[in-house]
Amino acid sequence: MRLRLEGVRRAVIVAPHPDDEIIGAAGLIQALRRRGSEVRIVVVSDGAASHPGSAKWPSDRLIAARARESLHALRRLGVCRKEVTFLRLPDGGLSARGARCRPVLNQALQRLGEMDMLVGPALTDAHPDHRAVAMVLRDHRFGGRRLTYQVWPPQRRMAARGRAVVMMGGAAAKGSLIRSHRTQLGAITDDPQGFSIAAHELAVFAHPVEYFVEER
Numbered sequence: 582m583r584l585r586l587e588g589v590r591r592a593v594i595v596a597p598h599p600d601d602e603i604i605g606a607a608g609l610i611q612a613l614r615r616r617g618s619e620v621r622i623v624v625v626s627d628g629a630a631s632h633p634g635s636a637k638w639p640s641d642r643l644i645a646a647r648a649r650e651s652l653h654a655l656r657r658l659g660v661c662r663k664e665v666t667f668l669r670l671p672d673g674g675l676s677a678r679g680a681r682c683r684p685v686l687n688q689a690l691q692r693l694g695e696m697d698m699l700v701g702p703a704l705t706d707a708h709p710d711h712r713a714v715a716m717v718l719r720d721h722r723f724g725g726r727r728l729t730y731q732v733w734p735p736q737r738r739m740a741a742r743g744r745a746v747v748m749m750g751g752a753a754a755k756g757s758l759i760r761s762h763r764t765q766l767g768a769i770t771d772d773p774q775g776f777s778i779a780a781h782e783l784a785v786f787a788h789p790v791e792y793f794v795e796e797r
Contacts, residue, residue: 584728584745585744589618589697589698590619590697591620591621591695592700593621593622593696593700594609594700594701595622595690595702595714595718596623596625597675597708597711597713597714598624599626599628599647600647600650600651602622603759604759605702605732606730607658607791608746608790608791609700609730610655612746620664621666621696623689624668625668625714626672626710627647628672628764629647630674631765634773634774635769635772637771638769651762652665654759654761654762657761658758666693668685670682672710673710675709675713676713686714686717690721696725697725697726698727699721699725699727700730701714701718703715704719706733711732711733715729728793728796729796730791730794732786735782745791745792746792746793747791748789748791751789754789759783759787762778765778
């Protein structure tokens with residue numbers, strides 16, 4: 582079943598890391614912008630933990646690069662720089678620093694003002710940073726529509742109970758957006774233990790049908 586988007590004037594998409602907004606919701610962002618809806622993005626963590634052993638990519642360089650990658654991909658979807666908020670909380674430590682994550686994210690959402698739709702990670706996501714963000718969003722006072730998406734593990738688990746959004750341009754379009762995140766796809770080569778999206782994971786992430794669960 583397709584996700585209804587009629588009447589959505591302003592949506593906020595929350596990403597735990599720079600790239601989750603594309604992996605989890607690129608098709609939704611595209612669909613909303615095509616309808617003329619305003620879309621705001623909140624990226625919670627700084628993304629610095631993906632390659633801690635890289636000498637060529639110290640944290641400051643990596644944080645800046647990951648933000649640029651997100652902005653580049655979002656610009657292709659019609660979302661400009663002023664519509665993106667980077668909170669730059671510590672990557673990999675959102676659950677351990679819940680006392681900090683909660684007020685910072687809540688304040689950011691309050692500053693964005695009225696919205697019709699709030700979208701963020703699912704409580705069932707396997708990544709602890711994603712679950713930490715999901716818990717804050719679950720408790721955030723908001724009277725509009727709440728949607729959740731799941732990134733980890735990379736499989737179509739939400740299809741059975743989710744509502745679908747189909748990305749125009751198909752897997753090629755979504756895969757191209759994900760490839761904007763070069764730091765997460767093997768561009769950093771001097772950290773053998775660093776994170777890189779595997780080919781089979783990319784194939785799942787690039788699937789043109791996204792599923793969202795509408796929370797009550």
